[in-house]
Amino acid sequence: MTETQGNSEHPENQENQENQEKRQSRSARRGIAHLVCGRRAKWVVLVLWLAVLFLTAPFAQKLTDAQDNDAASWLPGSAESTQVLEISENFRPEQIPAVVVYARDSGLTAQDRAAIAEDVAELKQLTDHGIRGAETRGPVFDREADPRAAQVQVPITMDEKGWERIAPAVDSIRDVVDEGGGPAVHITGPGGTSADFAEAFEGIDSTLLLSAMTVVIVMLLLTYRSPTLLLVPLIAVIVALFTAQAFIYLLAEHGGLTVNGQSAGILTVLVFGAGTDYALLLVARYREELRRHEDRHEAMALALHRAGPAVIASGATVVLSMLVLLAAEMNSTRGLGPVAAIGVAVGLLAMLTLFPALLVICGRWIFWPVIPHLGTENPDKRGVWARMGRRIAHRPRMVWAVTATALAVCSLGMIQMRAEGLSNADAFTDKPDSITGQEVSEQYFPAGSGDPLVIVSNQAQAVQVGRTVAETRGVVPDSLGLPPGTKPSYDGKVLFEATMTAPADSEAAKQTVERVRDAVHAVPDADAQVGGGTAALLDMDKATTHDNIVIIPLVLVVVLLILCALLRALIAPLLLVGTVILSFAAALGISALAFRHLFDYAGESTDFPLFVFVFLVALGIDYNIFLTTRIREEATHQGTRPGVVTGLAATGAVITSAGLVLAGTFAALGTLPMVAFAEIGFAVALGVLLDTFIVRSVLVTALFLDAGPKVWWPHRLAREDGGAAAVPEAEEGVAERGG
Numbered sequence: 001m002t003e004t005q006g007n008s009e010h011p012e013n014q015e016n017q018e019n020q021e022k023r024q025s026r027s028a029r030r031g032i033a034h035l036v037c038g039r040r041a042k043w044v045v046l047v048l049w050l051a052v053l054f055l056t057a058p059f060a061q062k063l064t065d066a067q068d069n070d071a072a073s074w075l076p077g078s079a080e081s082t083q084v085l086e087i088s089e090n091f092r093p094e095q096i097p098a099v100v101v102y103a104r105d106s107g108l109t110a111q112d113r114a115a116i117a118e119d120v121a122e123l124k125q126l127t128d129h130g131i132r133g134a135e136t137r138g139p140v141f142d143r144e145a146d147p148r149a150a151q152v153q154v155p156i157t158m159d160e161k162g163w164e165r166i167a168p169a170v171d172s173i174r175d176v177v178d179e180g181g182g183p184a185v186h187i188t189g190p191g192g193t194s195a196d197f198a199e200a201f202e203g204i205d206s207t208l209l210l211s212a213m214t215v216v217i218v219m220l221l222l223t224y225r226s227p228t229l230l231l232v233p234l235i236a237v238i239v240a241l242f243t244a245q246a247f248i249y250l251l252a253e254h255g256g257l258t259v260n261g262q263s264a265g266i267l268t269v270l271v272f273g274a275g276t277d278y279a280l281l282l283v284a285r286y287r288e289e290l291r292r293h294e295d296r297h298e299a300m301a302l303a304l305h306r307a308g309p310a311v312i313a314s315g316a317t318v319v320l321s322m323l324v325l326l327a328a329e330m331n332s333t334r335g336l337g338p339v340a341a342i343g344v345a346v347g348l349l350a351m352l353t354l355f356p357a358l359l360v361i362c363g364r365w366i367f368w369p370v371i372p373h374l375g376t377e378n379p380d381k382r383g384v385w386a387r388m389g390r391r392i393a394h395r396p397r398m399v400w401a402v403t404a405t406a407l408a409v410c411s412l413g414m415i416q417m418r419a420e421g422l423s424n425a426d427a428f429t430d431k432p433d434s435i436t437g438q439e440v441s442e443q444y445f446p447a448g449s450g451d452p453l454v455i456v457s458n459q460a461q462a463v464q465v466g467r468t469v470a471e472t473r474g475v476v477p478d479s480l481g482l483p484p485g486t487k488p489s490y491d492g493k494v495l496f497e498a499t500m501t502a503p504a505d506s507e508a509a510k511q512t513v514e515r516v517r518d519a520v521h522a523v524p525d526a527d528a529q530v531g532g533g534t535a536a537l538l539d540m541d542k543a544t545t546h547d548n549i550v551i552i553p554l555v556l557v558v559v560l561l562i563l564c565a566l567l568r569a570l571i572a573p574l575l576l577v578g579t580v581i582l583s584f585a586a587a588l589g590i591s592a593l594a595f596r597h598l599f600d601y602a603g604e605s606t607d608f609p610l611f612v613f614v615f616l617v618a619l620g621i622d623y624n625i626f627l628t629t630r631i632r633e634e635a636t637h638q639g640t641r642p643g644v645v646t647g648l649a650a651t652g653a654v655i656t657s658a659g660l661v662l663a664g665t666f667a668a669l670g671t672l673p674m675v676a677f678a679e680i681g682f683a684v685a686l687g688v689l690l691d692t693f694i695v696r697s698v699l700v701t702a703l704f705l706d707a708g709p710k711v712w713w714p715h716r717l718a719r720e721d722g723g724a725a726a727v728p729e730a731e732e733g734v735a736e737r738g739g
Contacts, residue, residue: 036353037300037360045357049350053239056246063249063264076329079539080517084531087456090490092483095132095155096166098173098191099450101441102139103149104183112183113139116150119177123154126176129169130157142444149444152177156191167202170195186437189450190533193424196432200673201261209241211668212272219664223280223657229366232358233279233351240350241271244343251338258335265669265677266336267343273665274318274619275347277658278311279355281626284654286356290364290372300360308352310629313566314622315348317559321618324554329543333607385652385697389645392702400702403694407582413589416596418603421541422675423505426602429673438503446476448500448509453516454532455496461526462494468519469498474512476501493527500534509534510541544606552613556581559621566625567632569712575703576624583695584616587687595679605676612683619662619684620691623655627696631704635717640709648701659692 035041075082085094100123102108102116116139126133132155141147156169170187177185186192216237220230244267251257285307289299322344325337364371392399425435441449453475457465470477479499482488498516502508513535520528556577563573588609595601630651634643666688669681704711712718 034297034301036304037297037356039297042297042357042360045353046361049239049354049357052243056243058246059249060242060245063245063252063259075331075536076539076543077331078329079536079543080529081531081535081539084454084456084529084535087493087529088454088495088531090493091487091495093132094158096158096190096194097137097153097155097450098170098187098195099189099437099441100138100152100154100173100177101149101186101188101437102152102177102183103186103440103444105148107146107148108141108150108183113147113150115182116152120152122176123152123173126154126172128172129165131155131169131172132157140445149440151441151445151449153189153450154191164198166191167195167198184440186433186440188434188437188441192434192437196428196434197674199432200428201265207671209268211671212269212665213238215664215668216272216276216661219657219661220276222660223653224283224367225370226367228362228368229283232362232366233276233283233355236279236350236355236358237272237275237347239354240275240347241268241343243350244271244346247342247346248339251342257338258331259339260332260335262332263336263339265672267339269665269668270318270340271343271347273662274315274344274622275351276661276665277622278315278348278351280654280658280661281307281311281651282351282356283359284651286359287367287372288650291374291376294374296360296363300356304352304356306633309566310625311348311352313562313629314625315344317562317621317625318344318618319348320558320562321555321614324551324558325614327550327554328547330540330547330607333544333547333610385656386645386649388652388697389648389701392698393641393645393705396702396705400699400706403699403702404582407586407690407694407699411582411585411589413591413593414585415592417588417592417609419606419608420507420603421537421606422603423503425505427675429675429678442503446479446499446501447503447506448476448534449479451504451533452479452497452499453513453530453535455498455516455520455528455530456493457520457523457526457528459489459492459494461523461528462496465520465523465526465528466496468523469516472512472516472519474500474502474508474515497532504532504534505537510538513538541606544610547607548610551610555614555617559617563621563625567628567712568715569718571707571713571718572628572704572711575707575711576621576628576700579695579699579703580617580620580624580691582699583620583687583690584613587616587683587690588612591679591683591686594682599678601675601679604679608676608679608683611680612687615666615680615684616687616691620687620695623659623691623696624700626655626658627651627700628704632712632717635709635712640711640717641705644701644704648697652697655696656692659688663688663692 036045075085088094100119102112104112108116120136120139123136124133135155136152138152139150140152142149154173156166158166170192174187177187187195213234216234217230220233221227224230248257248259248267252259282303286300286303289302290296293299293302319341322337322341325333325340328334328337359366364373424438428435441447453469455465455469466480469475470480476499480496482494482496488494500509500512502512513530513532517530517535520526520530559580560573560577563576564570567573591612592604595604627647631640631643631647634646634650636643638646663685666681666684669677672678709718
């Protein structure tokens with residue numbers, strides 16, 4: 001018995017379906033959907049969005065200027081290192097040293113030393129780009145007799161514009177110390193490394209915009225096979241991105257919102273990825289309705305009426321999940337929450353208003369050369385996803401058991417994960433000069449030189465605190481001193497620095513910070529605190545651990561509540577959340593193996609699991625929402641099990657296309673020369689592909705087929721009759737088509 005024959009034997013079901021479609025059509029004509037795509041309303045929507053774009057475009061271009069990339073924008077607000085950073089501003093302007101390293105293995109000649117002295121004299125005259133040349137320290141030689149290397153430290157002011165001028169400042173220093181045939185010269189230390197990070201972030205918005213746009217164009221061409229149709233979602237997404245950037249800029253300037261290079265870059269990827277996903281779903285439903293209705297306005301109203309709840313639920317899931325990041329201790333993570341939420345919310349609004357209006361204005365010809373004419377058959381009914389659904393219906397329990405086991409095995413790769421933070425040397429995909437300079441410096445000087453501990457204590461106990469620090473293991477005993485240009489005391493407190501024996505970004509240095517903190521905290525009435533670059537890394541690790549524990553469960557609760565409200569069930573949401581968690585674990589496992597054995601990355605940043613989880617759960621659940629809402633819609637008039645097969649057939653192609661687009665946009669993060677971004681992009685792209693091709697199409701389908709009507713408990717659909725009878729029909733349909 002074929003599906004057509006099966007349906008013809010149930011005329012009452014067909015009549016109920018036709019009556020339901022008529023009611024939905026009348027509801028759509030009277031509802032909000034018609035206000036977006038009506039004959040006059042579509043022009044009003046277009047004019048309103050053009051006005052918004054005209055007003056916001058100038059502000060969108062200023063978002064880069066509003067970025068705050070100084071240390072405080074990344075550090076946890078309550079951390080000891082953040083407090084030391086704030087206190088130290090009373091002693092001197094916030095500054096970091098650029099360390100110039102001169103080295104010659106055979107020993108510095110008299111001519112080399114004279115040239116270094118000339119460089120130092122010239123460096124002391126520099127004042128541009130925040131350089132505090134008068135406070136230049138050095139040269140310091142590695143040894144008194146026959147020195148082989150020398151260090152010179154040049155302070156650079158890091159105020160609100162410090163991040164913008166750090167790279168030009170280092171370039172100015174480089175112009176002075178250019179080796180010119182003398183000893184090897186490198187610029188390293190916090191200043192040199194920060195300059196390389198700044199250059200890596202430079203142009204991040206335009207780089208990601210072009211990369212994401214290229215991915216979207218290619219995928220839309222492959223999906224629609226229409227050179228005209230791809231322009232409509234692309235225009236809507238770009239308008240949404242500019243509008244979101246403008247709102248975020250205004251909040252950053254006047255509302256206290258913190259925006260840095262990381263959140264601005266992820267904003268571009270999210271708006272392009274999520275916005276295009278929503279567009280693909282709406283186009284697929286609109287194309288279905290165009291084959292049933294002659295009036296394109298009515299077709300779009302019905303498409304919005306039927307697909308709108310799924311799109312809104314998907315967008316709400318992402319928005320609320322991003323807002324959960326406000327519970328984070330890390331300032332950078334907390335700032336990302338509202339930035340990403342605003343981007344997705346604006347993208348959702350544009351895709352539900354501007355995008356449908358543009359499609360209706362253009363008419364059917366926009367689908368050229370495959371125009372969906374009235375009465376033509378929907379090709380999805382005989383596509384690969386329809387055949388897959390019927391095959392899974394044979395043995396759904398075996399299918400989901402094997403699939404879940406395979407994903408669980410993949411998740412075992414997580415034992416290879418090293419989310420303990422990345423050192424400066426491991427943070428770049430290439431090897432900039434600051435890293436080379438750091439390696440050279442460590443050959444001749446204490447590894448922690450150039451990035452010292454910063455200790456603040458009460459003046460009365462300063463001598464005792466200094467003695468305690470000097471006696472702590474891991475500290476160079478004779479390195480304590482008052483930095484040049486620093487006030488001897490301020491408001492009863494003193495500030496001094498100490499050099500560590502281990503590299504400042506190493507685990508050994510973090511352990512030294514722990515020991516120094518324990519020691520100085522024990523000094524009575526000293527009120528001593530320890531900060532500096534290494535202390536900041538340690539505090540960030542602790543804050544990220546807290547954020548993982550707090551945010552991950554909150555995101556799961558948000559997702560579960562939204563699914564329960566959307567599906568009006570409990571079993572189905574629990575199954576969906578479980579599949580997403582399994583997909584996340586598998587993505588982490590495979591990614592960890594790839595990072596170790598394919599890309600040869602040293603490790604992952606401490607916030608890597610958190611970001612991957614939030615993006616995968618919030619975005620990966622989209623495809624389950626798109627599928628299960630369609631299954632529920634079909635289950636109301638043909639039963640759950642046949643509804644599963646029909647839902648997969650109807651949504652398979654569009655969800656696959658959406659997954660490829662989203663995976664491609666996140667993979668665009670790999671174009672940045674920074675390991676942390678490349679790892680997040682790879683893991684999220686992989687997880688999205690797993691969700692698209694394995695979890696949604698196989699695992700969820702098999703689970704729903706196996707559970708049957710019970711999946712909707714406690715809704716009345718869980719008590720439906722006759723749903724199981726559709727499975728044998730599906731099997732016969734497969735047999736008649738050759739298996």
